[in-house]
Amino acid sequence: MWWIVAACFGIFVVIWAVARRNTFHAVLNEIRLDIDKPLNERGLRILHLSDLHVERLSVKAEDLVQRCRAYQIDLIALTGDFLDQVDSMDKFLSYLDHIVQLKPQYGIYAVFGNHDYVIEPFLPKLKNEMEKRGCHVLINEHRTVEVGNKRLNIIGIDDYYSGHSDVAKAYSNLPEDGVNLVLTHDPTVVLTMNAYPFDYLLSGHFHGGQILYPKAYHLYKMSELPKRQVIKGLHFHDKKAFYISEGLGQTGVNMRLRSRPEITVHTLESARHSS
Numbered sequence: 001m002w003w004i005v006a007a008c009f010g011i012f013v014v015i016w017a018v019a020r021r022n023t024f025h026a027v028l029n030e031i032r033l034d035i036d037k038p039l040n041e042r043g044l045r046i047l048h049l050s051d052l053h054v055e056r057l058s059v060k061a062e063d064l065v066q067r068c069r070a071y072q073i074d075l076i077a078l079t080g081d082f083l084d085q086v087d088s089m090d091k092f093l094s095y096l097d098h099i100v101q102l103k104p105q106y107g108i109y110a111v112f113g114n115h116d117y118v119i120e121p122f123l124p125k126l127k128n129e130m131e132k133r134g135c136h137v138l139i140n141e142h143r144t145v146e147v148g149n150k151r152l153n154i155i156g157i158d159d160y161y162s163g164h165s166d167v168a169k170a171y172s173n174l175p176e177d178g179v180n181l182v183l184t185h186d187p188t189v190v191l192t193m194n195a196y197p198f199d200y201l202l203s204g205h206f207h208g209g210q211i212l213y214p215k216a217y218h219l220y221k222m223s224e225l226p227k228r229q230v231i232k233g234l235h236f237h238d239k240k241a242f243y244i245s246e247g248l249g250q251t252g253v254n255m256r257l258r259s260r261p262e263i264t265v266h267t268l269e270s271a272r273h274s275s
Contacts, residue, residue: 019211019255019256019257020254020255022255022256022257022259022260022261023056023058023059023250023254023255023256023261024058024059025260025261026059026064026067026248026260026261026262026263027246027260027261027262027263028067028068028262028263028264028265029262029263029264029265030264030265030267031234031243031264031265031266031267032266032267032269033200033234033241033266033267033268033269034269034270035179035199035200035268035269035270036199036270037150037178037179037199037270038150038269038270039147039148039150039152039179039268039270040147040148040150042269043267043268043269043270044074044075044106044147044152044267044268044269045071045072045073045074045075045265045266045267046073046074046075046076046077046181046202046265046266046267046268047068047071047073047075047076047077047102047104047263047264047265048076048077048079048202048243048245048263048264048265048266049064049076049077049078049079049099049245049248049263049264050078050079050080050081050113050185050202050203050204050205050245050247050248050262051079051080051081051113051204051205051207051245051247051248051249051251052078052081052082052083052092052095052247052248052249053081053082053083053084053115053247053248053249053250053251054082054083054088054091054092054095054249055083055084055085055088055091055249056249056250056251056252056253056254057095057248057249057250058249058250058254058261059248059249059261061094061095061097061098061099062098064098064099064248064263065098065099065101065102067263068102068263068265069102071265073102073104073265074104074105074106074147075104075105075106075107075108075109075152075154076099076102076104076107076108076109077108077109077110077181077183077202078099078108078109078110078111078135078183079110079111079113079183079184079185079202079203079204079245080110080111080112080113080114080115080116080159080184080185080204080205081113081114081115081116081185081204081205081247081249081251082112082113082115082116082126083115083116083119084115084116084118084119085118085119086119086122089119089122089125089126089129092126093129093130093133096130096133096135097133100133100134100135106145106147106152107134107136107145108134108135108136109135109136109137109138109143109154109156109183110130110135110136110137110138110156110183111137111138111139111156111157111158111159111183111184111185112137112139112158112159112164112185113159113161113162113185113186113204113205114159114161114162114185114186114205115251116159117159117162117164127139136154137156138154138155138156138170138183139156139158139164140156140157140158140164140165140166140167140169140170141156141169141170142154142155142156142170142171142174143156144175144178147179150178150179151175151177151178151179152178152179152181153174153175153178153179153180153181154181154183155170155171155174155180155181155182155183155198156170156182156183156184157170157182157183157184157189158170158184159184159185159186160184160185160186160188160189160192161185161186161188161205161222161223165184165186165189167189167192167193167196171196179199179200179268180197180198180199180200181198181199181200181201181202181268182198182200182201182202182242183201183202183203184201184202184203185203185204185205186203186205186223187201187203187204187205187206187223187225187230187242187244188205188222188223188224188225189203190237190238190240190242191224191225191237193237193238193240194238197240198240199240199241199268200241200242200243200266200268201240201241201242201243202242202243202245202266203242203243203244203245204244204245204246204247205222205223205244205247206219206222206223206225206226206231206232206244206246206247207246207247207250207251207256207259208231208232208244208246208247208259208260208262209231209232209258209259210247210250210251210252210255210256210257210259211253211255211256211257211258211259212257212258212259213257213258214258215229216231219231225244230244231244232244232245232246232259232262243264243266245262245264246259246260246261246262247261247262248261248262248263249261
């Protein structure tokens with residue numbers, strides 16, 4: 001029976017090697033979304049990165065930036081879970097130093113995720129260091145930027161999973177006109193937002209299952225969305241669009257099966273110009 005044990009061990013080694021290798025090869029997805037309120041003629045290009053988890057991040061910052069230079073990025077959205085150890089702060093900030101080299105015209109915006117709150121006493125310092133680098137950290141608040149002669153309202157909702165979200169506060173005194181772009185970590189918050197208008201919501205949190213066998217049963221305890229098989233990609237709730245990134249890094253173990261690290265470029269364009 002020794003050969004059965006050897007065969008099983010060999011299969012395990014192959015699966016482990018493939019799962020480990022997957023973490024080094026990010027997929028760059030391009031998403032185009034028609035919106036009713038036009039921002040400009042060619043559309044607004046948003047680079048979306050989520051769940052860096054720098055403790056278990058295989059994608060090099062230099063490679064990421066090089067791949068994204070081919071796009072004219074207008075705005076960068078970072079949707080949380082950057083780190084969960086204080087000692088990793090410098091590593092994350094070094095990664096951010098590379099990302100800011102893309103110099104998006106309308107800025108870089110970020111929200112925190114549940115793993116970031118593991119180091120909650122140090123988050124003010126992290127926020128300050130991020131903002132020194134030109135990254136606006138939104139904690140249940142919004143910023144409005146002018147895109148041409150149109151308004152883009154960037155709404156940052158803090159992490160729902162860890163109990164830090166306050167949608168009403170984030171929307172407080174929001175301009176009535178303009179395009180509403182929501183950044184948040186846990187997409188589950190969309191189930192509570194029927195009364196709040198948005199044109200697009202960007203999130204992460206689920207890692208596309210990370211190790212998907214064959215469904216993400218291990219995510220069921222985290223949210224109602226995985227029970228509906230909503231763990232990645234473009235979806236709609238109450239006729240409003242939201243996107244769940246598979247994330248750039250990993251958590252738990254540095255492995256991915258039936259999931260890959262994700263870099264996403266979203267283009268928001270007017271329906272009247274997309275045909």
